[in-house]
Amino acid sequence: MASRKKVLLKVIILGESGVGKTSLMNQYVNKKFSNQYKATIGADFLTKEVLVDDRLVTMQIWDTAGQERFQSLGVAFYRGADCCVLVYDVNNAKSFETLESWRDEFLIQASPRGPENFPFVVIGNKIDMEESKRMMWDQTMTDLRARSDLDIYIYDGVIEISQKRAMAWCQSKGNIPYFETSAKEAINVEQAFQTIAKNALQQEVEVEIDFPDPIKIDSDTSKDFGCAC
Amino acid sequence: MPTKSRPTTALVFGQQAETLQPHLLPPPLQDTESLSSDDFVLSASSSSSAPTGTATAAGGDSHSKVPSARSGLKTISDSLNQDDQSSESSDDADGRLTDTESEQVRARTRTGTPVIAGRTNNHHHGTTEHGTTTSSALQSLREIEEHDHEGRQTQLQGLESRFRTTTLVAQDQDLTSDGGDNQLKVLRPKPSSGSVGNNSLSSRPKSHLQRTASMKSYDSDDISNNHGGYQKHYGDEDHTTSAWTEHRKHFFILSSAGKPIYARYGDESRISSYMGVIQALISFFADNDDTLRCINAGEHRFVFLLKAPLYLVCVSRSGESESQLRDQLGYLYAQIISVLTQSQMTKIFEQRNNFDLRGLIGGTEIFLDSLGKLMNTYPGFMLGAIQCLTMPRELRDKVGAVLGRAKCKPLLYALLVTPTQLITLLRPRTHSMHPADLHLIFNLLSGSTTFESSESWTPICLPKFNNKSFLHAYICYIAKKVCMLLISPDKDSFFEMSSVKQKVVEGLEAGGMLASLENYAAAGTRGGFSVGDTGIPGLRHFLYKSRVNVQFTMPELTEPYATTTARKRLLRQYQNMNERMHRKTRPLKLLFHVGEQETLLGWVTSGFELYAAFGPLVSKSAVVLMSNKLLKWIRKQEDSLLILNSPSFEKFK
Numbered sequence: 001m002a003s004r005k006k007v008l009l010k011v012i013i014l015g016e017s018g019v020g021k022t023s024l025m026n027q028y029v030n031k032k033f034s035n036q037y038k039a040t041i042g043a044d045f046l047t048k049e050v051l052v053d054d055r056l057v058t059m060q061i062w063d064t065a066g067q068e069r070f071q072s073l074g075v076a077f078y079r080g081a082d083c084c085v086l087v088y089d090v091n092n093a094k095s096f097e098t099l100e101s102w103r104d105e106f107l108i109q110a111s112p113r114g115p116e117n118f119p120f121v122v123i124g125n126k127i128d129m130e131e132s133k134r135m136m137w138d139q140t141m142t143d144l145r146a147r148s149d150l151d152i153y154i155y156d157g158v159i160e161i162s163q164k165r166a167m168a169w170c171q172s173k174g175n176i177p178y179f180e181t182s183a184k185e186a187i188n189v190e191q192a193f194q195t196i197a198k199n200a201l202q203q204e205v206e207v208e209i210d211f212p213d214p215i216k217i218d219s220d221t222s223k224d225f226g227c228a229c
Numbered sequence: 230m231p232t233k234s235r236p237t238t239a240l241v242f243g244q245q246a247e248t249l250q251p252h253l254l255p256p257p258l259q260d261t262e263s264l265s266s267d268d269f270v271l272s273a274s275s276s277s278s279a280p281t282g283t284a285t286a287a288g289g290d291s292h293s294k295v296p297s298a299r300s301g302l303k304t305i306s307d308s309l310n311q312d313d314q315s316s317e318s319s320d321d322a323d324g325r326l327t328d329t330e331s332e333q334v335r336a337r338t339r340t341g342t343p344v345i346a347g348r349t350n351n352h353h354h355g356t357t358e359h360g361t362t363t364s365s366a367l368q369s370l371r372e373i374e375e376h377d378h379e380g381r382q383t384q385l386q387g388l389e390s391r392f393r394t395t396t397l398v399a400q401d402q403d404l405t406s407d408g409g410d411n412q413l414k415v416l417r418p419k420p421s422s423g424s425v426g427n428n429s430l431s432s433r434p435k436s437h438l439q440r441t442a443s444m445k446s447y448d449s450d451d452i453s454n455n456h457g458g459y460q461k462h463y464g465d466e467d468h469t470t471s472a473w474t475e476h477r478k479h480f481f482i483l484s485s486a487g488k489p490i491y492a493r494y495g496d497e498s499r500i501s502s503y504m505g506v507i508q509a510l511i512s513f514f515a516d517n518d519d520t521l522r523c524i525n526a527g528e529h530r531f532v533f534l535l536k537a538p539l540y541l542v543c544v545s546r547s548g549e550s551e552s553q554l555r556d557q558l559g560y561l562y563a564q565i566i567s568v569l570t571q572s573q574m575t576k577i578f579e580q581r582n583n584f585d586l587r588g589l590i591g592g593t594e595i596f597l598d599s600l601g602k603l604m605n606t607y608p609g610f611m612l613g614a615i616q617c618l619t620m621p622r623e624l625r626d627k628v629g630a631v632l633g634r635a636k637c638k639p640l641l642y643a644l645l646v647t648p649t650q651l652i653t654l655l656r657p658r659t660h661s662m663h664p665a666d667l668h669l670i671f672n673l674l675s676g677s678t679t680f681e682s683s684e685s686w687t688p689i690c691l692p693k694f695n696n697k698s699f700l701h702a703y704i705c706y707i708a709k710k711v712c713m714l715l716i717s718p719d720k721d722s723f724f725e726m727s728s729v730k731q732k733v734v735e736g737l738e739a740g741g742m743l744a745s746l747e748n749y750a751a752a753g754t755r756g757g758f759s760v761g762d763t764g765i766p767g768l769r770h771f772l773y774k775s776r777v778n779v780q781f782t783m784p785e786l787t788e789p790y791a792t793t794t795a796r797k798r799l800l801r802q803y804q805n806m807n808e809r810m811h812r813k814t815r816p817l818k819l820l821f822h823v824g825e826q827e828t829l830l831g832w833v834t835s836g837f838e839l840y841a842a843f844g845p846l847v848s849k850s851a852v853v854l855m856s857n858k859l860l861k862w863i864r865k866q867e868d869s870l871l872i873l874n875s876p877s878f879e880k881f882k
Contacts, residue, residue, distance in 0.1 A: 008488050008498055008585050043509050045502035058498040060488070062505055073509055074516030080486020080583035113581065203583060215698045215718040 006049070007057045009200040010080055012110075014102045015087035016095040017066025020125040023183035024087065025063045028193050033184050040065040043073060052197045059197055078110035083119045083200035085192075088166075090124040090180060096166065103173065119199035120176045123192055124166055128182035462598065467499040478545040480561060480601060483507060484578070485538045490586045491561075491594060493601050497587070507542050511535065523551045534558035538578035539565070539586075548801055550808035553611060557604050560668065563692045564600050567669050568593045571696035599676030605797060607649060607671075611804055612774045612838065614781040615664045615671075618650040619757030620749040622868040624742065626876075629653040631736035633881030635729045639722040640878075641700065643729070644714040645707075647750045648675040650757075651780075651872065652711070658877040663693035664779050670702075674712055680704045684730075686723045689716075703727065707734050708743055710750040756785020758870075763862045765855050769827060771841040772803055773863050775871055782863075782870040789826075798826075803840045806831040810838075821849055830856050 013021045022040050026032050029046045044063040049056060062081075064073070084106050088095040103120065112118045163180065170176040177199065179192040466473040473495050482491040487508030489497035497504075511533065514521045524531040532554040534541040541558040549557075566574070568590055577584050604610045632643045632655045642662060645652035649671045656662060669691065674680060688699040703715040703726035713733065715726040737743040760768055762784070770790055774781040790799050802824065810817045810831050820831035828847050832839040841859060843852055867873065 006498055008501060008587075010486060010488060010583060042513075043505070045505035045509075047499060047501045049498075058501060060501040060505060062487075074512035074514075076485065076512035076515050077487075077509055079512075080484060080488065080581075082583050112583075213698060215695050215700060 007055065007201065008060055009057055009082040009197060009203075010060050010062065011083045011085060011196055011200060012062045012064065012078060012081045012106070013085045013087060014064055014106060015066060016089070016092070016098050019066065019087050019089040019092065019095050020183045021066065021087050022063050024123065024125060024181065024189060024192075025061050027183040027186055027189050029061065031186070033186070035184075039067060043077070050194070050197050052194070052201055055201070057197055057201065059193070059200075075109050078106060081106075081110050081112070082203040083121065083196050084110070085121045085123060085196055086176075087123045087125055089126050091126055091129050096124075099169070116174060119196075119202060120173070121192065121196050121199065122166065122170050122176050122178045124163075124178070124180040125183055127180050127187065128185045461496070461594065463494040464496055466495040468495070468503060470495075477547045478543065478549075478601075478605075480558070480597075481507065481542045481544070482561065482565070482597075483540050483542075484582075484584065484586055485535075485540055486582050488583070488585055490539070490565075490590070491597055493598070507533075507540065511540060522555075530554065532558065534562065536562050538574065538582065549804055553804055553808060556613075557610065560600060560604065560610060560665070561597060563665060563669060564593075564596055564672065565590060566692045566696055567673075567690045568596075570690040570698055571692065572698070596672060596676045600672050603649075603672055603675060606800065608772055608783065608800060608803060609649075609664070609668060609671075609781065611800075611807055612772065612781050613664055614774045614779045615667050616650045616782065617780055617870065617872050618647055618652045618749060618753040619782070619870055620652070620746075620753075622873075624745060624749070625653055625869075625872065627740060628737065628742055628746065629655060629876045630881065631733055631740070631742070633876055633878055635732040635736065636878045636881065637725050637729055639717040639719040639725055640715055640729060641718055642714070642716040643733075644670070644716070645746075646671065646674065646712050646714065647710045647753050648712065650753050652746065652750070653872065654875055656875065656877055658879045660694070661875070663691075666691035666693045670714060674704070680712065681706050684727060686726070688720065691716075703730065705730055707737070708747040708750070710754055711743075711746050756787075757782075758784055758866075759787060760784040763859055765858055765862070767843050767847050767851065768855055768859060769842045769844065770799060771839065771859060773840075773870075774838040775867075776836055776838060778871055778873065780871045799842060802827070802829060802842070806840055807838075821852065828852060832856065 013025060015021050017039065018037065022038075022044060023033060025044070025046055026034075029048045040063060042065055046061045046063070048059045048061065050059055051057075062077075064077075084103075086099050086102055088099055090096075099122065107115045107118070110118075167178050170178045177195050179188050179195070181188040181192055183189060463472070463476075468474070476494050478493070480491070480493040481489075481497075481504065483489050483504040485508070487505045489501045489504045491497055492500055511521050520535060521533050523533065528546045530543075530545050530549075530551065532543045532545070532551050534543075534555050539562065541562055543554045543558055545554055574586075577586075577589070607616075609615055628645065632645070632653065635643070636655070641657065641660070643655040645654075651667065654662060669689075673689070679685070683705075685702075685704040687702055687704065689702045690696060690699050694700070699720070700716050700718055701720050701722065703717070703723060704712065705727075706712045707730065713730055715729055717726060734743070737746065760770055770784060770786065772781055772783045786796050786799070790796050802822075806820055806822060806829055810820050810833050816833075817831070818833050820829075822829040822831070823845070825845065827845055828843045830839070830841045830843070830852050832841075839856065839860065841852075841856055843855065847855075863870065
């Protein structure tokens with residue numbers, strides 16, 4: 001039976017370098033966090049078993065490198081993904097703005113069936129930004145606030161990419177689920193991945209299996225392998 | 230990883246030479262083979278030269294550790310003139326080589342004449358106890374079949390129950406005493422679409438009825454237990470356990486999306502991260518239109534076989550060569566095709582490249598496991614040849630005649646086998662059977678004991694015959710270790726096949742052949758004949774392959790090869806010899822190898838391949854003498870060691 005084995009889901013995590021993709025994955029799978037930044041080289045792979053609606057599924061998480069120079073893993077790398085997670089840093093406007101191109105890139109390379117319905121999940125990470133850094137950001141952003149063309153605002157002293165803006169974008173892309181997380185403080189990580197697994201499962205549609213046509217045997221289809229048997 | 234890429238000419242060896250010989254087993258991966266010249270190999274260690282102690286006495290270019298004796302045994306290493314052996318011969322040994330070759334040609338012409346051996350009176354209609362049981366059970370089965378037919382109308386096609394299994398215990402208690410045959414079992418593919426017009430997947434309802442029906446049949450006998458309760462050996466291991474890393478040879482099968490399908494050791498889903506790494510590596514090279522073939526790292530060798538939508542990878546420190554390991558991956562691939570057919574698999578992945586294939590091949594992992602084991606013990610895979618049961622030719626011919634006369638219309642092939650040795654094969658004149666397909670059949674039978682107790686009917690794709698569709702195999706043991714396979718293209722011909730079997734059994738019993746078949750099969754399972762039968766002292770073991778017949782023979786493995794470890798070691802020695810002799814860049818015709826524990830001779834001509842093991846202290850001239858004597862003995866026994874003329878059905882019309 002198809003469901004006898006645990007379903008395996010291929011989940012790809014994409015986003016700018018330094019937004020915390022690996023940290024999110026590590027928090028989720030190993031419940032660990034390190035402040036130390038180590039760039040992912042190529043890709044990292046982790047496996048986790050989760051229970052989704054009483055169904056045990058294996059998540060095969062493909063963590064990719066954000067840096068351009070490592071993005072040479074090739075078209076085949078994205079092939080057959082069940083869900084794609086787009087991650088940005090809520091404190092870094094540029095990382096949000098590139099989400100669009102990450103999404104497009106993924107759709108081109110993975111070329112899933114029915115791209116409009118392919119499950120994406122957007123994660124705004126680093127909502128925990130520490131105090132000192134906040135201050136610094138605060139100052140910069142106060143300066144920037146004078147510029148009316150930027151959709152950035154101060155919220156409880158923390159500068160963020162407007163949650164509204166992120167959600168609006170998600171909505172425009174076909175209601176992509178949106179989460180704000182902290183890999184460091186383990187906020188919302190579990191919930192985000194639960195949704196990822198759930199939406200990925202939707203991709204697991206059965207394929208149509210026909211029994212192939214029977215073989216017609218006649219001398220035209222002669223098969224002689226030259227052996228005596 | 231300290232890697233160095235360079236063209237692989239030096240590292241791609243072996244099988245290309247074989248593909249020149251159409252009757253040999255071509256490696257089932259020609260499409261990737263053709264890429265070889267453009268391919269690169271990641272290599273952490275350079276390609277190894279001939280194993281230590283190997284003396285290749287070729288002009289000037291040798292690692293001769295053994296002083297070249299005056300016996301004049303010559304290793305001809307010229308890769309271009311493989312068949313031009315006689316022109317090289319100038320001394321005694323070579324002179325004799327040509328001698329034996331012409332003798333062999335004579336032997337071949339001899340085999341051309343059809344032999345119709347003495348007819349036996351085998352249409353005797355004595356109903357045996359055995360027969361009655363089967364037929365009464367058959368009748369009940371027919372009832373079930375009819376009942377089933379009705380059920381079929383309401384049942385929707387479901388891929389998870391590709392096999393539907395019905396078990397029946399014969400009701401007649403008086404007759405159940407004769408062991409085994411009181412159980413009948415039908416493995417039948419689900420009817421193809423059509424009876425119910427609803428084919429679309431999303432809208433296909435999972436009816437409660439279907440669920441319970443298939444659940445029930447899964448729990449009802451041992452085959453179905455294989456589907457559901459398949460207990461994998463080493464299934465608890467994963468990459469974190471040291472036992473897992475200790476295994477000498479790993480096989481991994483994944484989809485081209487990087488999803489795990491099969492791992493020889495460990496739970497494939499728990500090591501799915503490794504599958505991702507493999508996919509990333511392959512993808513990296515694919516982006517430059519390149520193909521990753523082999524990585525050599527220390528004592529480990531990583532061999533890749535890319536058969537999109539599947540990737541097969543072997544990680545081995547068994548010492549086998551790249552081409553041998555790739556051949557083995559090809560056999561695993563063929564095993565998967567035999568369950569799914571190529572066309573079905575391609576279609577599935579075209580529809581969904583994220584498909585988790587494990588659901589579909591579920592239950593057949595045991596055959597991948599057993600194939601992995603068989604390839605470590607049975608030289609047929611390395612030789613691309615099949616082993617025949619050693620038995621007198623007259624008996625073989627008589628048995629073949631009984632099979633031939635039982636022919637009915639839907640019957641394509643009729644085979645009698647001990648699980649891994651061929652007794653006889655009846656075929657249409659226009660269709661021979663490829664050794665690779667026969668190996669799959671041997672593996673099917675030796676991989677599961679489930680066929681021993683019942684009549685089975687199962688769809689099987691024989692990839693070399695036709696990889697697009699299923700044939701259907703009727704499988705039944707007619708005596709201990711004697712299994713009959715009747716292969717038909719018609720999926721509804723179970724009862725016809727069953728009656729063919731009945732006829733054959735009656736015919737064999739009437740001629741008193743069944744008992745002697747059983748005796749030969751029992752002897753054959755031990756090895757058929759012993760090396761002592763050759764009358765050559767000093768000879769320990771040998772492999773002889775007739776390239777013309779694509780068959781091989783070997784004596785029983787006795788001391789010093791009685792233990793599993795010793796057997797494996799000997800096979801590895803043969804594999805090393807085989808690899809060295811068939812290496813693409815410098816194939817050899819003769820190889821004399823002095824090892825620590827034995828001396829080996831390898832000898833390849835256009836007609837045969839001989840690998841012989843002698844004691845460690847035997848001189849080269851003695852080896853030559855004994856090998857010639859051995860060849861003479863084989864020639865004399867050839868018609869009982871091999872099947873020289875496989876009969877076709879047309880002969881019995």
